């Protein structure tokens with residue numbers, strides 16, 4: 074029998090009563106594992122060997138996992154520092170305990186997000202408690218890390234899953250194959266096998282000389298293991314943003330554009346936000362140091378806005394009895410909402426005066442000096458929108474939300490009365506998280522007040538909203554932590570595998 078060289082080698086190295094792994098055969102025949110795999114499959118389809126497959130799981134510590142074997146898990150370090158601070162007797166100040174723990178950067182987040190989950194204590198309104206009965210010695214995740222570090226297996230799948238989702242271990246699955254000679258294979262070897270010349274690549278010379286007629290071609294093995302290629306792709310957040318834009322355009326909206334860093338005038342003053350409003354302190358805004366001020370503000374509009382702040386609008390209007398300064402209004406900061414764009418457009422400053430009916434939207438980034446947690450980031454995408462028309466009501470607002478969210482499969486919206494200085498009435502919007510069932514706030518909305526609209530020169534109704542794109546994704550795809558899709562802790566697997574539905 075004539076067989077290609079690689080197959081002859083594998084056949085000779087295989088045994089009838091001892092299943093040999095591809096690796097061992099590769100070693101013994103001095104061929105690459107993929108060549109041996111290909112040859113084994115060929116031999117199998119000729120009935121000369123049997124190939125058995127099983128799946129093997131290898132679990133390895135990541136760099137971060139190894140670091141915690143040495144320094145203990147961040148939540149354990151936090152617990153131990155909290156104990157030292159006496160938090161088992163009386164709640165301690167969280168900032169202080171974190172300072173003393175030596176935890177830094179993302180480790181603080183990691184400690185905080187695992188602390189309560191694992192029963193080390195509670196974290197509430199800036200205070201931390203330590204449960205005296207908690208025992209870091211019996212921390213299942215820490216023990217599993219130590220076992221893996223020592224080369225021992227971990228049986229508990231749920232602990233492994235947890236470690237994997239924390240990025241502390243990587244679990245790789247591979248197919249293990251072993252080869253055994255069949256009776257036919259034994260017979261073939263006894264009768265003798267010879268090496269046939271095989272040709273891997275057809276050349277122009279072979280064609281012209283006619284040699285191709287006499288050679289044996291190597292067969293392709295389309296089942297051979299191939300390296301996994303994970304190419305770049307558009308981030309699911311961007312893909313969903315594009316889908317939101319398409320949806321709104323389909324609903325008759327036009328897109329607004331405008332600066333990320335803008336004058337407080339457009340971000341706050343035009344929205345009838347008093348200059349001494351708590352959200353306008355330097356704690357909450359990202360101010361620009363260069364340039365610090367905007368040059369061109371429409372003077373007559375500034376005057377009307379200032380007037381509204383002092384005296385309100387209409388005959389029995391009420392203003393704020395607090396100082397108003399144009400310098401304050403000129404200061405530039407990163408926008409905390411895209412309602413600054415709505416002000417620019419509604420005022421006529423952007424594309425000229427607008428006659429009702431009009432619908433505008435934007436899906437753009439906003440910046441807030443929030444504390445990072447599973448539902449808050451320092452920057453996020455806001456789906457801003459407004460409709461200008463005669464006689465709008467809250468029903469129109471709710472109907473628009475229902476129509477919009479339905480296209481993303483969300484049909485269980487809830488509303489809660491709310492307060493904004495610039496809308497009356499105002500509503501917060503909630504949707505139900507598909508896996509935890511919790512209510513997630515997805516946006517804020519309302520009807521712009523007269524105090525906003527009159528200075529802008531708008532004399533009909535305007536309903537408006539700012540929705541969070543990230544929270545929409547949470548409801549669509551069920552992830553629980555915004556940081557899974559954004560930033561340094563993001564879950565690459567999730568980003569690769571989530572398909573944005575159209």
Ligand code: PHE
Pocket residue numbers: 409410411412493496516517518519537538539540
């Ligand atoms: N600016 C609001 C926010 O960021 C959203 C909003 C826009 C509310 C327009 C009412 C009207 O939460």
